[in-house]
Amino acid sequence: MARKFFVGGNWKCNGTTEEVKKIVTILNEAEVPSEDVVEVVVSPPFVFLSLVKGLLRPDFQVAAQNCWVRKGGAFTGEISAEMIVNLSVPWVILGHSERRSLLNESNEFVGDKVAYALSKGLKVIACIGETLEQRESGSTLAVVAAQTKAIADKVTNWANVVLAYEPVWAIGTGKVATPAQAQEVHLELRKWLHDNVSAEVAASTRIIYGGSVNGANCKELAAKPDVDGFLVGGASLKPEFIDIIKSATVKKDD
Numbered sequence: 001m002a003r004k005f006f007v008g009g010n011w012k013c014n015g016t017t018e019e020v021k022k023i024v025t026i027l028n029e030a031e032v033p034s035e036d037v038v039e040v041v042v043s044p045p046f047v048f049l050s051l052v053k054g055l056l057r058p059d060f061q062v063a064a065q066n067c068w069v070r071k072g073g074a075f076t077g078e079i080s081a082e083m084i085v086n087l088s089v090p091w092v093i094l095g096h097s098e099r100r101s102l103l104n105e106s107n108e109f110v111g112d113k114v115a116y117a118l119s120k121g122l123k124v125i126a127c128i129g130e131t132l133e134q135r136e137s138g139s140t141l142a143v144v145a146a147q148t149k150a151i152a153d154k155v156t157n158w159a160n161v162v163l164a165y166e167p168v169w170a171i172g173t174g175k176v177a178t179p180a181q182a183q184e185v186h187l188e189l190r191k192w193l194h195d196n197v198s199a200e201v202a203a204s205t206r207i208i209y210g211g212s213v214n215g216a217n218c219k220e221l222a223a224k225p226d227v228d229g230f231l232v233g234g235a236s237l238k239p240e241f242i243d244i245i246k247s248a249t250v251k252k253d254d
């Protein structure tokens with residue numbers, strides 16, 4: 001089964017109403033490959049979800065950046081999966097490294113969140129990735145396998161999951177993984193899914209790369225056979241995000 005290229009824009013904790021409207025205008029006016037070729041999902045902060053959903057072209061989708069682990073209730077400051085569904089926002093990003101490191105979200109907690117969000121009908125961009133220290137000590141594959149296992153332990157249907165490999169050392173640093181580094185980890189993750197979930201899930205699950213992706217480096221990364229798209233931070237707030245979307249049509253390396 002062919003994996004449709006996926007480009008996510010994670011706006012993180014950025015933007016004012018005026019800035020958000022400007023970005024949406026740029027996106028709405030852009031000429032990009034059709035939605036049969038590339039799935040585009042932008043993720044504004046919660047407070048702008050409705051605004052963006054209302055203004056954004058219909059062939060682009062919207063994602064929340066996080067949600068509570070279970071049903072909503074007395075959890076001050078949290079947003080529930082049910083609320084995101086209620087806004088007709090189809091996607092949520094879970095397990096981003098900024099939440100894992102700054103807010104101490106464990107592998108198990110992220111696995112629970114992914115399972116709950118899926119059970120409510122959301123599609124999930126599940127983020128994993130190693131720190132620089134972990135890479136330098138040679139434990140990259142063990143780390144991403146453990147993060148993926150914590151999700152796989154709780155999830156039975158992978159149809160609505162996109163796995164985002166985001167090495168922490170590449171996020172916001174300008175130090176993008178080389179295409180070979182990204183391909184190596186994506187291939188290993190696919191093998192892990194093959195051996196631990198199923199051949200079908202391994203073949204059909206999109207594994208996207210995130211970490212200092214920009215308009216200049218996206219094509220080489222997109223050419224790698226197991227790189228099925230991107231999760232873009234800083235560059236998703238700029239016009240070059242359009243170039244990243246267009247990398248969906250890059251010919252894959254043999």
Ligand SMILES: O=C(CO)COP(=O)(O)O
Nearest residue numbers: 010171172211212233234
């Ligand atoms: O964290 C990221 C996307 O979720 C990547 O951020 P940057 O593209 O700014 O490195």
